[in-house]
Amino acid sequence: MSDERVRGFPAFGAGGRPARSWWGRAWLSAMEDTALDLRQLKRGRKYAAAGLVGPITVSPGRLAAAVDDVDGGPYRTALRLAELSEADWTRFFDRVASRAGHLAALLDRDMPHDLVEAAADAGVDLLPGIGDLDPECDCPGWELPCRHAAALSFQASWLLDADPFVLLLLRGRGEGEIREELESRTAPVSLTTVDAVDAADRTPGELPGLAGFRPSGAPSIPAAPGVPAEAFALLSANAAGQARALLAGQPWPGRRADAVRLAAEFPTAAERLGSGEEFERAVAAWTHGGPEGLAVLESTWAPPKGALAAARAALVDVTEAEPVFDRNRCTVGEVQLRLDHHGRWHPYRLEGETWWPAGPPESDPGLLLG
Structure with a gap:
């Protein structure tokens, strides 16, 4: 396994917080929805906030740390998540590369809803669902998850908040591999592969100067019969907002x-x-x-x-x-x-x-x- 496929994160200090990103909350929901004992979740949250979880190691299919306990420990604790298959990764890369917005968001360490939904439409589940997170711990407790695995899962959601590539590493690929694959799929075609004459024919001419098209300010529109002037300003602002939403792919x-x-x-x-x-x-x-x-x-x-x-x-x-x-x-x-x-x-x-x-x-x- 390459060094890129193993990442280590220093221990969090005391001072807890809820997951801020929607994908961090989805991670916690996958754990909470299958919990057998809600008291263990509450104790795990307190353990995470108290800084009892040691440095975290993330590798394909596994996230692990040692967790201290007021009653003993430290205990070796891990969460397992199935890796994506090669076919899954191919479909995922195809979907991300097909949308420039998805690629830009991912490289900016964001994971938009529509990216995850597009991957799901292609049969690739990025986020864990109910029963997908498999907790392990060498403590004597029988609960799934025990308080130590719950604490690790809460802190894992903080890692995901800061960097969704942590989730993708758990699914089997490191950040460098993902970047390289996506850049190769979005790189422009070299002109050396195109007939030189044909390429010259297809070269666009210079764009016209835009100096004359620069607006000097907001347009002044007089009132129409029965329509006050401010209504035009409202309609103009509304049209601009709708255009921005449509360009951003928002409903x-x-x-x-x-x-x-x-x-x-x-x-x-x-x-x-x-x-x-x-x-x-x-x-x-x-x-x-x-x-x-x-x-x-x-x-x-x-x-x-x-x-x-x-x-x-x-x-x-x-x-x-x-x-x-x-x-x-x-x-x-x-x-x-x-x-x-x-x-x-x-x-x-x-x-x-x-x-x-x-x-x-x-x-x-x-x-x-x-």
């Missing part, structure tokens, strides 16, 4: 959601776009949380049991009240937290008999109970 909201978005981004136009308490709550939800904020206002869904268990554990130390869970909603007194599909909790406050959006979302629900 554009439907008609009602778009009206809510416009009212949130252009408050002076809110009265023309909608009215009533329901519309005002929707605008507040978008203001605080964007599309996901609006989604958790208007719909519920059933999150994985592990996500709810993690939330319950995070709330133990910040409230004496018993949280009441109903699908993706958690009510604690006059505060309600709503979980979106990206693992963030959106706070709501009870005003009269109505729940109102109360602030931006957080990955750690405990931070919202102030």
